[in-house]
Amino acid sequence: MSIVAAVISFAIVINVAAFGLFWHDKRAARSGRRRISERTLLTVALLGGSPGAMTARHIFRHKTRKEPFRTRLAVIIVFQVALAAIGTLVLQ
Numbered sequence: 001m002s003i004v005a006a007v008i009s010f011a012i013v014i015n016v017a018a019f020g021l022f023w024h025d026k027r028a029a030r031s032g033r034r035r036i037s038e039r040t041l042l043t044v045a046l047l048g049g050s051p052g053a054m055t056a057r058h059i060f061r062h063k064t065r066k067e068p069f070r071t072r073l074a075v076i077i078v079f080q081v082a083l084a085a086i087g088t089l090v091l092q
Contacts, residue, residue: 018049
């Protein structure tokens with residue numbers, strides 16, 4: 001497997017995982033069951049699952065007004081975009 005295929009595979013898996021964790025946490029919140037920690041949700045986003053996390057937040061309307069979670073997720077996304085931009089410049 002090439003490095004590009006491995007990175008794409010990882011991105012798919014981590015984003016599906018992020019989406020699934022947000023879905024599970026929303027269901028747990030509604031039914032009063034044990035929740036997934038914000039630390040876990042943010043860690044998965046930091047590892048590359050921020051698109052899946054943001055998609056799930058929008059679809060499930062979950063953690064959309066919760067502070068400081070919302071700000072921390074935004075900082076993660078800004079960091080990832082900056083890192084991608086720097087990586088693009090370096091690879092040119």
